Amino acid sequence: MGGHDMNSEWMAVCKLGDIVPDTGVCALVDGEQVAVFRVGEGELYAIANVDPHSQAAVLSRGLVGNLGERVVVASPIYKQHFDLRSGECLESPEHAVRTWQVRLQDEHVWVRRDSR
Template identity: 70%
Template sequence: MDDIVTTSGMLAICDLDDIVPDTGVCALVNGDQVAVFRIGERELYAIDNVDPHAAASVLSRGLVGSLAGRVVVASPIYKQHFDLRTGECLEAPEHSVRAWAVRLEGNTVVLGRPER
């Protein structure tokens, strides 16, 4: 999808149907790699895609699930868990990543700025 800024000022990433439920995809936004996750039918989360432990762009390919009541992704390399709501690394909070504003506008997944 070309860079399309919506009337809300957010960037259109893809259609919801382009993301298989309970998986993630990677989007390049102004030079930043962002992992966008679809949980269930319509729940969306977005965090930085670079795993700070491995210095690799892999978080969008991690396994999603829940841990202690939190929705998380497990990095495919060293298996640290990142909270999809906040970007916090549960095993090493000093290696947390940014969470991004993400939502649906119609059937389009749109991203805003990082939340921290």
Template identity: 65%
Template sequence: MSTDTLAWTDVCTVDDILPDAGVCALVDGRHVAVFRVGADGFHAIDNVDPKSGASVLSRGLVGSLGEHVVVASPLYKNHFDLRTGECLEAPEHSVKAHAVRVEAGRVLVALNA
């Protein structure tokens, strides 16, 4: 699907997200974690930790494992790739990754089906 045909939701300003940190946003009724990662830009994944069911991934630690830019769940410490949503330790616990773009200093998210 082209990013031009996605339904974009304005979630915050660029400055509302500290570098190498995340925030939680409600996008079309879905809890989404939006991260600002240094030179890598912005990423969005589902915020609900699939192992616990808690909406906490936005509060995890951001870092890297090899070529993966990840967030570590604050509860079970599983690592989620911010580009794909893949859970590196248990792929069956992967989450969805969502499209992000920045326009005029605002961060916008579009849900991927």
């Protein structure tokens, strides 16, 4: 895929079937690690993969669930929760992670850098 303007180009990273429902995978997008989550059958979220508390690239391996209204992933290292929609860390908001845009098209999962 790749384009000149990385902020606007979508990139297909895998098939939907490559992600076990209610888990995540890590995709390499323009040299960056992106954690892509599949919640239920077809709901998708993408955030940066590096856990800001441990600096380990592991968020895609966390457990997915909800806390109240928020859909979250728990970091496997120290168990902080990250809001999959906003990237906010529930336990320490100063440790937010970047979010990525994600969509499903033709059974493929597409990711794009969030311009926000």
